[in-house]
Amino acid sequence: MQQNNDNPVTIGVSSCLLGEPVRYDGGHKRDRFITEQLADYVRFVPICPEVGSGMPVPRPPIRLVGDPNNPHVVGVDNPDIDVTHLLEAYSKKALASLDGISGYILKKDSPSCGMKRVKVYPAQGGSAERKGSGIFARLLMEHYPNLPVEDEGRLNDAVLRENFINRVFVYHHWQQLLGEGLTPARLIDFHARHKYLVMAHSQAAYKRMGRLLANVPKNALPRISETYIQGLMTALQRPVNRKGHTNVLQHIMGYLKRHIDTHDKRVLGESIERYRLGEVPLVVPITLFRHYFRLHPDPYIARQVYLQPHPEQLGLRNHL
Numbered sequence: 001m002q003q004n005n006d007n008p009v010t011i012g013v014s015s016c017l018l019g020e021p022v023r024y025d026g027g028h029k030r031d032r033f034i035t036e037q038l039a040d041y042v043r044f045v046p047i048c049p050e051v052g053s054g055m056p057v058p059r060p061p062i063r064l065v066g067d068p069n070n071p072h073v074v075g076v077d078n079p080d081i082d083v084t085h086l087l088e089a090y091s092k093k094a095l096a097s098l099d100g101i102s103g104y105i106l107k108k109d110s111p112s113c114g115m116k117r118v119k120v121y122p123a124q125g126g127s128a129e130r131k132g133s134g135i136f137a138r139l140l141m142e143h144y145p146n147l148p149v150e151d152e153g154r155l156n157d158a159v160l161r162e163n164f165i166n167r168v169f170v171y172h173h174w175q176q177l178l179g180e181g182l183t184p185a186r187l188i189d190f191h192a193r194h195k196y197l198v199m200a201h202s203q204a205a206y207k208r209m210g211r212l213l214a215n216v217p218k219n220a221l222p223r224i225s226e227t228y229i230q231g232l233m234t235a236l237q238r239p240v241n242r243k244g245h246t247n248v249l250q251h252i253m254g255y256l257k258r259h260i261d262t263h264d265k266r267v268l269g270e271s272i273e274r275y276r277l278g279e280v281p282l283v284v285p286i287t288l289f290r291h292y293f294r295l296h297p298d299p300y301i302a303r304q305v306y307l308q309p310h311p312e313q314l315g316l317r318n319h320l
Contacts, residue, residue, distance in 0.1 A: 007179075008043045008096070009172045010100055014107035015048035017152050020150075022048040026058040029107060041311045042168075045101060049112040049136040053090035055083065058194040060186035064111045064120040068131035071120050073111050084135065086110055091136040093141045102169035102175060104140060108153035112136045115151040146173065146233045162310075163239045169310045170194065170236060174229055182225055191228075196252060196306035198235055200244040205235035213242045245320075246276045248306060249285055256289075259296035268292065282320040 015022050019030035034044075050056060062083060064071040075081035091112075098104075107113040112134045121133035133141070141149055148167035155161045176189050191213055198206040209231050215225050248271045257265070271285040284292070286307060293301055310316060 002202045007176065009041065009102050009168060010045060011038075011168060012045045012098055012101045012104040014046060014105065014110070014113045015046040015150075016107055017105060018044060018046050020046060020048070022051045023056075024050070024059050024061045029073050029152070031105075031155075033155060034105060034152065037314060038165075041314065044126075045098065047094055047136075049087055049091050049094065049134075052094060053083070053086045055086075058110075062111050063128075064118060064132045066120070066123045068120045068129065071132055073135055086298075087135040088139070091139045094136070095105055095139060098140075098144070100175070101144075102172040103150075103164065104144075105147040105155070106134070106137050106140075106149065106151045107253045108151035110134050110137075113151075115141075115149060115154075117232075122247070146229055148233070158208070158316070159239045162316040163236070164320060165199075165310045165314065165316055167233065167236045170197070170305070171233065173305070174232075182217060182221060184221060185226065187216060187221070187225055192233075193303050194305050196248045196304050197309055198232065199251070200240045200306065201238050202235045203247075205231060209235075242276055242278065245282055246272060249275070250287070252289060252301060252304075252306075255298050255301050256292050256296060260292055264292065281318050283315075283317040286317060 006311035014029075014035065015033045016027075016029045017034050019028050019035060021028050023029065050062075052061070060078065060081065061076040062073050062081075063076050065074050065079070066072050072082055072084045073087055074083070106115045109118055111118065113136055114134040115137050116133055117130040118132040118134055118267055119130055123126045137149075140147070148164055148171055150160065150164040155164060171192075173190070177186060180186065189215060193295065195206065198209065210227055212224060212231070236317070253265075253268060253272070256268070260268070268285070268288050271280065271288050274280045275282055275285050290307060291306075
């Protein structure tokens with residue numbers, strides 16, 4: 001996968017995760033995966049809603065209070081300090097400048113940036129419930145419902161990490177398609193290039209989207225394309241299990257059956273089976289496939305995103 005330096009993949013990120021000292025105590029929460037690995041392949045747009053809205057560093061700590069669906073943000077030590085409207089006003093202004101991003105990484109548990117399961121305290125005192133989202137995070141997800149969003153805590157899970165980066169690059173492909181000018185033919189071609197990637201996540205979703213695109217009149221293109229991208233991003237949120245990957249690998253192997261000998265078929269088949277059993281990571285059969293397709297190119301498979309959905313150097317499939 002070649003990175004286009006003129007149109008880089010751009011990800012919004014909570015500033016503290018890049019090592020910026022913007023937290024309430026004057027510290028940061030620098031994340032090594034984000035700063036030492038991912039930074040080589042994407043451009044970051046850092047935002048700290050609390051500092052951006054005018055709060056100082058350091059500052060009194062704040063927390064969510066009240067209705068989990070519509071909480072207030074108040075001071076921990078002084079509940080009379082209510083910064084809800086301040087954060088909302090800044091967040092809405094900041095979101096207007098993020099139209100080009102392909103994903104967002106949020107700081108977990110933050111009353112401004114926490115994606116979900118943020119503590120919300122009862123207004124009259126008592127135990128907190130993990131039912132909230134940070135003010136900025138909630139508005140972000142409402143404003144960009146198809147945008148891939150994760151918090152840095154969940155990215156410690158290898159499956160969720162690969163899933164998120166996978167979604168980011170697919171969404172970037174979609175943005176490129178829109179930038180080139182959407183046509184029925186280009187939409188169908190986009191679907192074809194992502195066939196096996198979607199199938200790994202959900203065969204049912206792939207079939208649904210295929211039926212949606214069976215007839216795309218030009219005057220219905222805006223409606224159909226919006227339904228399509230909603231369905232695609234929803235399907236990709238579901239992490240792929242070994243069964244899903246194995247099914248796709250077996251399908252792709254069919255494109256080699258006339259080109260490789262019995263020994264190579266056995267080697268490839270055994271690598272798929274060992275992956276299915278959990279004895280080797282996904283990168284093992286994927287590497288074999290890429291080797292065989294270099295020797296025996298297939299124009300259809302060469303256009304499939306599945307075999308390399310994100311930069312190989314990230315090593316995300318080494319742990320699946």
